[in-house]
Amino acid sequence: MAGLLPVILRFVPLTFGMAVGSMIGALILAAILxxxxxxxxxxxxxxxxVFISFFRGTPLLVQLFLFYYGLPQAIPAFVAIDGVTAAMLGLTLHFAAYMAESLRGAILGVARDQWEAARAVGMTEGQTMRRIILPQAARVFAPTMVNYFVDILKSTSLAFTLGVTEMMGAAQKExxxxxxxxxxxxxxxxxxxIMVEVLSRVQAWLERRTERRATGGTRA
Known part of the structure; x- marks a missing residue:
């Protein structure tokens, strides 16, 4: 195990980079949805x-295989797609579907009088959403967002089924x-x-920070 550790640690940046890239893409798409x-x-x-129903209702592994093995048959441009890109695309779309519903709940949780006040001063729905509703919803959604990132990080282990040599792929070869x-x-x-434990501490800190703001306490 001592000999394997430095070998597998070399692939931590790739694993973490795939998770970060997928998280950013999923968050942007989830906000739009x-x-x-x-x-x-x-x-x-x-x-x-329909998008949310499909990606929530089918296994992630099946989706990864569709993007990597299936799409090139229907769309020739996807023949050039590599395993890393296919894995990140699958992770992005899969978790965007889940995050969209969580973010929608956070948006609907914002008090209705916020909408009415914005309408009273002449704001459009788009301006209200961008300037007032989304910033408030983001504070509520932040702790949950870390939880989704943990799920994405762990799900990168499926990338080895597409031939990607990340941590799981390196361990399989060794x-x-x-x-x-x-x-x-x-x-x-x-x-x-270890990585998940570190992220769990970040999540706990965000939850405490959100609670302090909700109760009018001091900033962390």
Whole structure:
């Protein structure tokens, strides 16, 4: 295990980078979907509903295989897509569907009088959403966002099924060469565990900060 640790640690930046990139993409897409759902924009609302239903209702692994193995058959441009890009695309769309519903709930949780006050001073729905509602919803959503990032980070382990040599892929190769499966996968598990524990502390800090703001306490 001591010998495997530095080998697998070399792939931590790739694993973390995939998670960060997917999280950013998912958050942007989730915000767009949530706004469409809240404002009930014709046609777009129905399309967003189908998107969310599909990506919430099918396994992530199936979606990854669709993007990497299936799409190139239908769309020739996807032949050039590599495993990392396919994995990040799958993670982005999958978690955007879940985050959109959570963010929609946070938006709907903002007091209705905020909308009425904005309308009273002549703001459009778009201005109200951008300047008043979304900033308040973001503070409520922040702790949950860390939880989603943890899920994305752990889900990057599925990228090895697309031939990506990230932490799980590196452990698989080391185990196949040495037949030390227990040691290889235990090292990976410990590394993921440490990263998740660090992120859990960040989440706890954000929750305390949100509670202080909600109760009018001092800033953290």
């Amino acid at each position: 949530a706004v469409i759902r809240v404002l009930r924009i014709p046609v777009a609302n129905q399309a967003a509903g 185990a196949a060469g040495s037949f030390r499966y227990l040691e290889s996968f235990l090292v990976v598990a410990i590394i993921y565990w």
